[in-house]
Amino acid sequence: MTENRLAFQGGWRTVVGFAVAFALVTAIWVPLNSAVTNLSAWATLATDLGKFAVILGCVWILLQIDGTRFTALGLSRRHLFTALAAFSGIWVAMNVLGIGLAVATGNDWAVSMIWHLPDEHPAIQQYGPLPATWLVFILLNFLVIGLVEEVAFRGHFQSKMIALLGDDTRLHIALGIGATTIAFGAMHTPSAIVAGRSLGGVVSAALAPTLTAVLFGVFYELTHNVYFVALLHGFGNTWPIVVEWTNWSGNALIAFWIGTTCIYLGVTLAYRYWMNDYDSGKTIKRNGASSPTPGE
Secondary structure, rough: OOOOOEEEEOHHHHHHHHHHHHHHHHHHHHHHHHHHOOOOOHHHHHHHHHHHHHHHHHHHHHHHHHHHOOHHHOOOHHHHHHHHHHHHHHHHHHHHHHHHHHHHHHOOOOOHHHEEEOOOOOHHHHHOOOOOOHHHHHHHHHHHHHHHHHHHHHHHHHHHHHHHHOOOHHHHHHHHHHHHHHHHHHHHOOHHHOOOOHHHHHHHHHHHHHHHHHHHHHHHHHHHHHHHHHHHHHHHHHHHOOOOOOHHHHHHHHHHHHHHHHHHHHHHHHHHHHHHHHOOOEEEEEEEEOOOOOOO
């Protein structure tokens, strides 16, 4: 197998740059988003798109300083095609799981649930006046929020932290995932604070992103495919499947989460095995300060 050496030449200065960039974006965006929420759905959408465009631009600048490329992080054309294939398998399996559990436990299922958004859904509250609200919601989460956050946190920040620790030992990978998880969870707290939530509410706002950050970090280390993790991120934000599992309880809900875990892990490990004969995540080597990164 060919070794893919991912080098970061910027040292700790790009880590500091990452922290400063996110602090500034958050400091500007949180009050701005709060101010435009009551204006119009178009203003809210424009604010969201602007925020993630700025984040992506900051990551691009940091990568230039580090002397590496987006493709080296797991954003090549091959990564896109394999991610789409793997995610398609997950989506089909999740729908089969949902139908099976719905039939077994007496819960409802319908194809129309894939694109149905209840009136109390946050997307309706934010983007309801826009045409094709469901499509806007899906595209925003899959192509913007999921992709940009995974490029920034898993592709760049997590890889950079592991590289700075010296090599890809399990301990260093775990520490890199841990540092990224803390940063990712912290990023989701300012909105809750500005909204005036209690301490418990702030902790709750950070808890789910923190837990998912661990999972996404592990999946990225197993595949080194940002597209794949971004698709899982978008899927977890939207759940476009034939059941409304959030209304389930008891054994049905437990079985759903066990099944979901098995599907995610099974497809991820199958992907890793499938890509074993190529220049995939299993052969990547990271350096904190080394020679320029080879192109893919």
